[in-house]
Amino acid sequence: MTNTKKRLNAVAQGGFWFFVMLFPMLLGYLLLSLAVGMAGIGLGLLLIPPTAVYLRRLADLRRRKVKQWRGIDIPEPYRAAPEFAPGFGGYWRKVVFHGTDPAFWRDGAWVVVDPVVGAFLAVLPLAMVLNGLYGMVISVLWDVLTRHGFNDWYLFVHVHHGNEGLRWAPAAAGVLELALGVVIAPALLDAHARWSRLLLAPTPAQIEARMKHLTATRADALDTQAAELRRIERDLHDGAQARLVAMGLHLNAASQLLEKNPEAAQKLLLEARDSSAKALSELRDLVRGIHPPVLADRGLVDAVRALALDSALDVEVRAEVPGRQDPPLESAAYFAISEALANVAKHAAADRVWIDLRLTGGLLKITVTDNGVGGADPERGSGLRGIERRLATFDGILALSSPQGGPTVVTMELPCVSSSPKTSSSSGTA
Amino acid sequence: MRVVLAEDLFLLRDGMIRLLEAYGFEIAAAVGDGPALVSALIEQRPDVAVVDVRMPPTFTDEGLRAVLEARQTVPGLPVLVLSQYVEQLYASELLADGAGAIGYLLKDRVFDSDSFVDAVRRVAGGGTVMDPEVISKLLARGARKEPLGELTDREREVLGLMAEGRSNAAIAERLVVTERAIAKHTSNIFMKLGLPESADDNRRVLAVLAYLKA
Known part of the structure; x- marks a missing residue:
């Protein structure tokens, strides 16, 4: 029962791809042809962004339905789109962005060949079912048809007046064909799904490049983390731990002196108190370096505001980042900004800094602008490279503009995939 | 002088109660989380409150937010905020209403009990006490x-x-x-x-x- 239902569903799915989607696909084909055909006179290039968006809609629909119906997952190969400025300049960037995305051209190849190959695979079961039904109609209406001079072949049967011996053969063949169509429908629709994956999933080369990138950034992240742990261990060992030992010694000595020499004991007790204050102060600095309290309390924006208040420079913060992001991402963004600010203080000879944070379309965009001397070279200092590595773990990027004489603008972009579901920070973390 | 104390760590709360009682303060209430602090401040109307920033349920800036909330209902309610770290951002939030009677100190300032108690009294008297840091x-x-x-x-x-x-x-x-x-x-x-x-x-x-x- 359920098996039959599955098969009939597969037939219907094939019908959807052919009868509902073929026309939109052909429209995509037409758009693509216009874009490519008129590229020579420039007009076609302007058609690239809408074409890319339209093709992606079609492809995403195919991905979604194939996953839902056939259980075959087709990952998306698209590059993350940056934010485009309004006006012609922004539009031109959009043209370049889509035109140079290999995924767009693969969508294009898909829309060209799928109406032939994909459509055939999808529609074959339904075509067999319909043709089977047609055979039955022929058998039932044999008299009417042949009397009106109907003269055609149905499969191997010649349907014409005077061939009445084979009257019920089309119905019999039709039943067989219909049954065959229903039986092979799941296999063909699965083939259709795999065909879609072949054209719409990332290519092995893309996957390999991605894996190389992931391996490299993972190694960097682990190195950074290990170095960080070593630093924390050393700081604790030389700092707070040593102070606590000194405290213990002082307290011990004081307890022994309490009877004989209360004044000396008093002095030692005060020293022990000072040691504990110093240990606390060192622990505070250490904690700030690991995870700043305001970042934990309030999230990225307030942490950056606190950073700005603490800076010796005149820092202005503008932020449009609603809610909280993933804690690791907030931490990476925070330390990247902190490092950028430290760079400004060290090298730029600037006295004013503007920090802008903005979350649009799942992309966190941060710019750090200073009014310093410019001429910053990422190859020379390790600071910018360090930020870049930190961001790369999150697929973030860094761009630097620093002409001689300034101003210097550091732009950082981080994709925030899981930002939308968590807007509140007040869920319990006991 | 009646004090409301908010501190979630038992050891520190105990120590603070001893210290304040030794200097003749009366502990009106000792609470361990943000919501309890808000209601204690509004119901008890103490002469001064001594409040830890990080407390349950969120373990973030619970105490700070409770103080700001309570001071909206009871303007100028004297509060001394204690924390393991001091932030200028929080200092300016505490002072923003311009009503004074605010203190913001590192926890280790408690070690010097004379000057700590002095700070509590000054805040109770409407003064402003900011940590040297x-x-x-x-x-x-x-x-x-x-x-x-x-x-x-x-x-x-x-x-x-x-x-x-x-x-x-x-x-x-x-x-x-x-x-x-x-x-x-x-x-x-x-x-x-x-x-x-x-x-x-x-x-x-x-x-x-x-x-x-x-």
Whole structure:
């Protein structure tokens, strides 16, 4: 029962791809042809962004339905789109962005060949079912048809007046064909799904490049983390731990002196108190370096505001980042900004800094602008490279503009995939 | 003097109760989380509250937010906020209502119990007490910024000590000058910052606020 239902569903799915989607696909084909055909006179290039968006809609629909119906997952190969400025300049960037995305051209190849190959695979079961039904109609209406001079072949049967011996053969063949169509429908629709994956999933080369990138950034992240742990261990060992030992010694000595020499004991007790204050102060600095309290309390924006208040420079913060992001991402963004600010203080000879944070379309965009001397070279200092590595773990990027004489603008972009579901920070973390 | 104490760690709460009782304070309530603190502050109306910043249920800036909330209902309710770290951001939030009677100190200032208790009393009396760590950061960068740029170095120094909650007499003693000289500095500061004539205490709070906002 359920098996039959599955098969009939597969037939219907094939019908959807052919009868509902073929026309939109052909429209995509037409758009693509216009874009490519008129590229020579420039007009076609302007058609690239809408074409890319339209093709992606079609492809995403195919991905979604194939996953839902056939259980075959087709990952998306698209590059993350940056934010485009309004006006012609922004539009031109959009043209370049889509035109140079290999995924767009693969969508294009898909829309060209799928109406032939994909459509055939999808529609074959339904075509067999319909043709089977047609055979039955022929058998039932044999008299009417042949009397009106109907003269055609149905499969191997010649349907014409005077061939009445084979009257019920089309119905019999039709039943067989219909049954065959229903039986092979799941296999063909699965083939259709795999065909879609072949054209719409990332290519092995893309996957390999991605894996190389992931391996490299993972190694960097682990190195950074290990170095960080070593630093924390050393700081604790030389700092707070040593102070606590000194405290213990002082307290011990004081307890022994309490009877004989209360004044000396008093002095030692005060020293022990000072040691504990110093240990606390060192622990505070250490904690700030690991995870700043305001970042934990309030999230990225307030942490950056606190950073700005603490800076010796005149820092202005503008932020449009609603809610909280993933804690690791907030931490990476925070330390990247902190490092950028430290760079400004060290090298730029600037006295004013503007920090802008903005979350649009799942992309966190941060710019750090200073009014310093410019001429910053990422190859020379390790600071910018360090930020870049930190961001790369999150697929973030860094761009630097620093002409001689300034101003210097550091732009950082981080994709925030899981930002939308968590807007509140007040869920319990006991 | 009646005190509401908010501290979630038992050891520290116990220690604080002993310390405050040893100095003759009466503990009106000792609570361990944000919501309980808000209701204790509003119901008990203590002479002063001593509040830890990080508490359950979120273990973030629970205490700070509870204080801000309670002070909306009871304006000028004296509160001394204690924390393992001090942030200028939080200092300016605490001072933003301009009502004074606010203290913000590192927890280890408790070690020096005399001056800690002194700070509690000054806050209870409507004064403003900022941790020297907040002040020193401000001194490090405040020089360039308006309107503090117009103050002389000496006046900035006096303003810094004022922000720590010290009286003119205490500042004079610290800087080894006469109290009259300090009074002259403070009136110059009030004038340069454009603070209107009013009770001296309130003007001191406003001056500190201008200082923190610079």
